[in-house]
Amino acid sequence: MPVKIKTTPKMTPTMTNRITRTIGALIMASFVTVGSGDVLAADKAPEVTLRAHHFMSSKANLHTKFLVPFAESIAAASDGRIKIEIFDSMSRGGPPSGLYDRAVGGADDIILTLPGYTSGRFNRSEVFELPFIMEDPVATSKAFWDLTEAELQDDEFQDVKILASWVHGPGVLHADKPITSLEDMKGRELRGPTRVVTDLLGELGASPVGMPLPKIPENLSKGVISGASLPWEVTPSIKLGEMVKNHTEFGGERALYTATFILAMSWDTYEALPADLRDIIDAQSGKSLSQFAGKVMSDADKLGRDEYSGNNIVTLPASETARWIEAATPVYDRWIERAATKGFDGKAAIAQAQKLIAANK
Numbered sequence: 001m002p003v004k005i006k007t008t009p010k011m012t013p014t015m016t017n018r019i020t021r022t023i024g025a026l027i028m029a030s031f032v033t034v035g036s037g038d039v040l041a042a043d044k045a046p047e048v049t050l051r052a053h054h055f056m057s058s059k060a061n062l063h064t065k066f067l068v069p070f071a072e073s074i075a076a077a078s079d080g081r082i083k084i085e086i087f088d089s090m091s092r093g094g095p096p097s098g099l100y101d102r103a104v105g106g107a108d109d110i111i112l113t114l115p116g117y118t119s120g121r122f123n124r125s126e127v128f129e130l131p132f133i134m135e136d137p138v139a140t141s142k143a144f145w146d147l148t149e150a151e152l153q154d155d156e157f158q159d160v161k162i163l164a165s166w167v168h169g170p171g172v173l174h175a176d177k178p179i180t181s182l183e184d185m186k187g188r189e190l191r192g193p194t195r196v197v198t199d200l201l202g203e204l205g206a207s208p209v210g211m212p213l214p215k216i217p218e219n220l221s222k223g224v225i226s227g228a229s230l231p232w233e234v235t236p237s238i239k240l241g242e243m244v245k246n247h248t249e250f251g252g253e254r255a256l257y258t259a260t261f262i263l264a265m266s267w268d269t270y271e272a273l274p275a276d277l278r279d280i281i282d283a284q285s286g287k288s289l290s291q292f293a294g295k296v297m298s299d300a301d302k303l304g305r306d307e308y309s310g311n312n313i314v315t316l317p318a319s320e321t322a323r324w325i326e327a328a329t330p331v332y333d334r335w336i337e338r339a340a341t342k343g344f345d346g347k348a349a350i351a352q353a354q355k356l357i358a359a360n361k
Contacts, residue, residue, distance in 0.1 A: 048277065050084045050269065052110040055096035055214055058088040060237040061300040062112065062261075066293050070263075070284070077280045084110065089214070096212040100264065104159045109269040111160075115260055116194025117212055122156050123342045125260050127353045128167055129196040130335060131328040132254040136361060141166035141294025143356035144260060145287045160264040163285035166293040168231040169301040170255035171197070173248040174240055175227030180248070180314050182323050191216055191228035193259050200257060200331050201229065204324065217243065229257065233300035241308030251318045254325070261293065 052071070056063055063086065071084035087108075094102060099113040100121075115122035116129065125144070127133070134140045148157065148165040173179050175188060185205035192198035192208045201208035209225050213234065219225045220243045227244055235241055250256050263285075270278060305313070316324070332350070339346030 047080075048082045048273065050082065050109040050265075051087060051092065052084050052112070053087045053090070053092045053099060053102065053108040054112040055090050055099065055212060056088060056112075056234070057214075057237050060088075061233050061296055061303075062293070063088055065296045065300070067112065070289065073284050074280065077284055078277060082277060082280065096214065100160065103264050103266045106266045106268045108266065110163070110263065110265050112261065112263050114193060114212075115262060116196065119195040119210070123339065124156055124344060124349060125152060125165075126194070126196050126335070127346075127349045128260050129194055129257060130350065131196075131200045131257050131331055132325050133350070133353065133357075134167065134170070134255045134258045135253045135357065137167055137169045137255075137258065137298040138291060138294045139360040140258065140357050141290050142287060142360035143353065145290035146356050146360070147353070148262075148290075149287070157262070157264070159267070161267055161270045162262055162264050163281070164263040164289040164293050166261050166290045166297070167258040168261070168294075168297045169233060169258070170231060170250070171229050171257040171259070172232055173227060173229055173256070174235065174244050175246050175248070176244050177226070178246045178248075178312060178314060179227075180316070181320060182327060188227060189225045191219065191225045193229065196331070196335065197229060197257050197259065199334065200328055203331050204327055213238065216240065220244065231258075231297065231301055232304035233297050235304045236307045241311055245311045247308065247311060247313045249313065249315045250321045250324070251316050252321045254321075256324070263289070263293070 052067060054063065054067070058064070067084075067086050071086060074082050074084055090096060090099075092102075092108060094107075096113065097117045099108070099111040100115070100118060102108040103111040115125050125147075128140055128144050144165045144167060148162050152165075153162050173190065175190070177184075179185060179188070182204065185201075188206040190201050190206045190208055191211050192201050193210070193213070195210070198208035198210045209219070211219060211225075213230075216225070216228050216230075217238050217240075220228070227246075228240065230240065241247070265281070270281065273281070336346030336350075339349060
């Protein structure tokens with residue numbers, strides 16, 4: 001009878017990366033660096049210090065109400081064996097757009113960033129940023145985690161370990177002059193956080209300028225922009241309501257936009273940990289952490305709004321919001337066309353996102 005010969009499977013880039021990481025992790029696991037700078041043999045109980053890096057100020061809600069409690073929960077669950085040091089405001093170097101690659105390369109152990117800060121790289125996760133797709137930020141955060149766990153971790157996020165993925169609350173327009181109708185958008189120089197949002201602002205008549213959060217105050221003061229799109233929760237941390245006095249919200253259940261966030265860990269760092277400490281990281285991350293992050297940002301929207309309640313806050317009626325929804329349709333069309341060039345079905349991705357959001361309400 002014929003003899004079957006078992007062939008060696010062809011090595012893919014993903015397989016090569018995983019093997020390289022495993023070899024690196026075995027080397028790193030021989031020694032564990034502690035906060036004092038000493039080195040302990042791996043057969044002793046290690047004191048592991050992880051460096052978490054982000055782009056916001058230390059006053060931002062994601063720093064004080066999310067990262068700090070997360071670090072505390074990890075310390076408590078590990079009986080003090082894991083310590084997370086948090087570095088705000090890009091204090092470890094580099095621009096916000098470089099945070100993801102700092103985790104990939106191991107320069108940072110943990111990073112918090114927006115995938116959209118690296119335009120055109122993370123295409124599938126953009127689906128949650130499409131205009132008026134979000135109705136509930138906590139449900140959408142849980143939906144984003146479900147998609148991350150099922151598909152994105154092994155796809156566009158394969159080079160890092162995702163600890164949490166979530167979205168912020170409804171995007172608001174903050175400007176030097178009131179925006180009370182679609183016509184008021186014409187020619188406005190407005191900051192957008194991601195490619196999808198800048199595309200939306202341009203479609204609505206504005207002159208969009210993409211930039212990360214820390215650049216907003218400087219560019220407002222220089223007149224490069226006359227306003228910005230942001231959720232309420234983060235506005236006090238950059239004193240936005242002191243620089244512009246007009247704020248536009250949208251009536252109805254659907255938000256103008258949202259933006260996606262991730263908390264990601266270097267694979268080398270994760271795989272170098274002892275198995276029991278990896279289990280602790282796993283237990284303290286995932287869907288519950290994603291839900292927590294989404295709720296922190298959503299709850300803080302009220303605090304941010306209250307901070308600037310004396311400013312001119314406009315809430316567009318549902319009839320006016322409907323005009324904006326219709327005007328945003330070409331953004332969907334372009335995103336679907338772009339998805340096809342990236343090898344996935346945009347219409348199916350939108351339907352999947354909507355289904356996941358509904359399932360998590």
